[in-house]
Amino acid sequence: MAEKSHDPWQSAMDHAVAVARKAGEMVRAALQVKDGCSPVQTKSSAVDLVTETDQEVERLIIQSVKSKFPSHRFIGEESVSSGEPCVLTTAPTWIIDPIDGTTNFVHGYPFVGVCIGFAVNQQVEWGVVYSAIEDKMYTARRGGGAFCNGRPLQVSPQTDVHRAMAATEFGSNRDPDVVDKIFSSLRKVLSLPVHGVRGAGSAALNMCAVASGAVEVYYETGIHVWDVAAASVIVTEAGGVLFDTTGGAVDLMSRRIVAANNKTIATRIIEQLDVYRPERDDHGAPDGAQDGAPQ
CATH class of the missing domain: 3.40.190.80 (D-Maltodextrin-Binding Protein; domain 2)
Known part of the structure; x- marks a missing residue:
């Protein structure tokens, strides 16, 4: 791996961690407002919710990234909901969920994540998930391990x-x-x-x-x-x-x-799951998943 100062993907990840913390501050501030949070709207159904805070956080992230990495592309939940295409190209692309757990946010249930993934050549290179209420920063870079607040993460060894x-x-x-x-x-x-x-x-x-x-x-x-x-x-x-x-x-x-x-x-x-196929995020592209046993 190149030294950090010469590594554009690490620089992007460091920026994502910083902007995720700022976004988390916005989330916590909104939860201090009387009656919970900003006005609630619905998207595809009466239970598919979005708030002004979702939109403000996404604007914060995208504007911040554009100022530092102007050639990079974006897939953002609220941008797609507003009509932007959801297409993952080979270009460096930030994949953003400003508030993962909007229903939790609306109800004050304390599990809300600011999510920023970064893909190059259609492969996720790093990911940042900030659990804003818990103040837990989850980070990982491909080939570099996974961490929560700087401490290494390891999955359970259970096989039963x-x-x-x-x-x-x-x-x-x-x-x-x-x-x-x-x-x-x-x-x-x-x-x-x-x-x-x-x-x-x-x-x-x-x-x-x-x-x-x-x-x-x-x-x-x-x-x-x-x-x-x-x-x-x-x-x-x-x-x-x-x-x-x-x-x-x-x-x-x-x-x-x-x-x-x-x-x-x-x-x-x-083996227990009844499979169904919702409309793809990229609307009509060939389904890349193949039936059969995990490889």
């Missing part, structure tokens, strides 16, 4: 699924067929049995829980690339694995993911 803790979420899709598949999968996971099933209300923080060894596996369908890009490299650099819910290679645009401490646990959970 019956002694595993799982994490998942219910998402914002209330279509009856989707809800049926979610609960069918949950019933089968619980019936393995596993020790328990938890959910932080944030895809990124669930994945960081896998990276830290607190849970063995997290699975979800319906998430977005900005929810998981930053945390994906944190999981793998902590020794974990990523798969599609079909069992194939993970495709961050497919909106399906299984993050686990090892292949053994991942395989047992994948």
Whole structure:
């Protein structure tokens, strides 16, 4: 690895950590406002929420990055919601979720992540997830390990699924067929049995829980690339694995993911899942995940 001063990707990561801390200050300040936080709006459904703080945090991050790295591209949750394309090219690209866990934020539930991933040649090079209320800064760089507040992270060594803790979420899709598949999968996971099933209300923080060894596996369908890009490299650099819910290679645009401490646990959970395929983030691009056993 080049020295830090001559390494543009490390410089970008250092900038992301600094701006994530500033964003976290905005999140905490908003939570001090009477009645919780800024006005709540809805996006694709009555339970898919966005606040002014989401939008302000994304503007802060993008404007800050543009001033320092003007040639870089962006995929941001609120930008995409406003009509910007969600396309991951080979160019250096910042993948931003200003508040992962907006529903938590609205209700004052203390698991809110500022997520910044960075991809080059369509591969995530580093990720920053700042749990703003907990003041936990999760970071990882490909080939450089994963850390929380500077301390190394390592996934759980557990290989017995019956002694595993799982994490998942219910998402914002209330279509009856989707809800049926979610609960069918949950019933089968619980019936393995596993020790328990938890959910932080944030895809990124669930994945960081896998990276830290607190849970063995997290699975979800319906998430977005900005929810998981930053945390994906944190999981793998902590020794974990990523798969599609079909069992194939993970495709961050497919909106399906299984993050686990090892292949053994991942395989047992994948066997329980009722797979469904939401519309891709890149709208109509070929589905990169392949059915079959994890490799």
